[in-house]
Amino acid sequence: MRRCKRCEKNRSDRFFTGPRGKICTTCQKQARSEAHHRRRVGKTYGLEAGEYDTLFAAQEGKCAICLGTRRQRLSVDHDHRDGVVRGLLCRMCNGRLLTAARDRPEVLRAAADYLERPPAIEVIGHRYASEEANNNGRQRKKR
Ligand SMILES: [Zn+2]
Numbered sequence: 001m002r003r004c005k006r007c008e009k010n011r012s013d014r015f016f017t018g019p020r021g022k023i024c025t026t027c028q029k030q031a032r033s034e035a036h037h038r039r040r041v042g043k044t045y046g047l048e049a050g051e052y053d054t055l056f057a058a059q060e061g062k063c064a065i066c067l068g069t070r071r072q073r074l075s076v077d078h079d080h081r082d083g084v085v086r087g088l089l090c091r092m093c094n095g096r097l098l099t100a101a102r103d104r105p106e107v108l109r110a111a112a113d114y115l116e117r118p119p120a121i122e123v124i125g126h127r128y129a130s131e132e133a134n135n136n137g138r139q140r141k142k143r
Pocket residue numbers: 004005006007008009023024025026027
């Protein structure tokens with residue numbers, strides 16, 4: 001058994017390459033994949049060396065919109081019109097929220113107003129969805 005310097009787990013010798021290996025093969029793979037990711041985002045989004053990490057640190061590892069932390073990496077969000085990098089977002093915010101809002105700030109502001117002041121309540125008062133409709137909504141959200 002040896003202790004990995006990175007994940008600090010005690011792991012059996014077969015998880016280390018060579019007798020002096022300090023980092024387990026799981027961590028090695030992860031480090032390699034992170035290095036690959038950095039190079040790829042660098043190339044794809046024109047980020048210079050270390051800029052992804054600088055951004056990630058500045059956002060404290062959180063999605064810039066929902067502030068969710070993910071075990072997965074955050075996506076580099078860019079403006080599709082001019083290609084300018086805007087920040088790091090989780091997949092839901094980048095892929096769904098902004099796409100649904102068509103990248104339009106006024107749509108997102110209107111959505112926030114809608115949720116805070118639902119028009120139906122003002123017009124017809126409180127009406128409640130059936131249990132069934134509620135459950136369907138929940139199931140759909142899970143997917
Ligand atoms: Zn490890």
